[in-house]
Amino acid sequence: AQSVTQLDSQVPVFEEAPVELRCNYSSSVSVYLFWYVQYPNQGLQLLLKYLSGSTLVKGINGFEAEFNKSQTSFHLRKPSVHISDTAEYFCAVSVWGGKLIFGQGTELSVKP
């Protein structure tokens, strides 16, 4: 079975600083990886996903993530955050024919 671990439950950062949200997964077969964002009082929205090909994936709102098979990681990065990036971020994993398994979430708090 697959599992996903988000290593930080909360990440405080100042506006315009870079940020990295960490995600590790476990699986015995090839995986697909996702990052979703949940703004306050809203549903989840897809930021980006890795299915195959280039290990560097670019998403919406300036976010990107890199699939590292040897480290079993899929960390999310942004070089300069804005107040509007304050939200909860979920990493998720799936395998072919399987359902999405979500991590516990990382709360990103951007301070002025």
Place this chain on the structure above:
Amino acid sequence: DAGVIQSPRHEVTEMGQEVTLRCKPISGHNSLFWYRQTMMRGLELLIYFNNNVPIDDSGMPEDRFSAKMPNASFSTLKIQPSEPRDSAVYFCASSSGDRVSIDTQYFGPGTRLTVL
């Protein structure tokens, strides 16, 4: 597009009462998912449908929970009888394909259920 629509947005009920949550997926989408989000357990998939047929209900907690999708534009999640431990945010999501493992899911705003 209106996105995934859920109703009600908030529901407060007393233990033992029946609760019905409703979802209208995005038009043209043929897969629908019900999730539950709690602080303790995070985001869990309860059940998903493809072309109105339940495919995987292994996440449904117990017989008190039931879900239906009578047509492509409507689904319900019912809890009867409700218990305080059912308090959570329930999300509905839909996607346009039948490749559950890779298709993008579009989430509704959720229903916040409080059972007293």
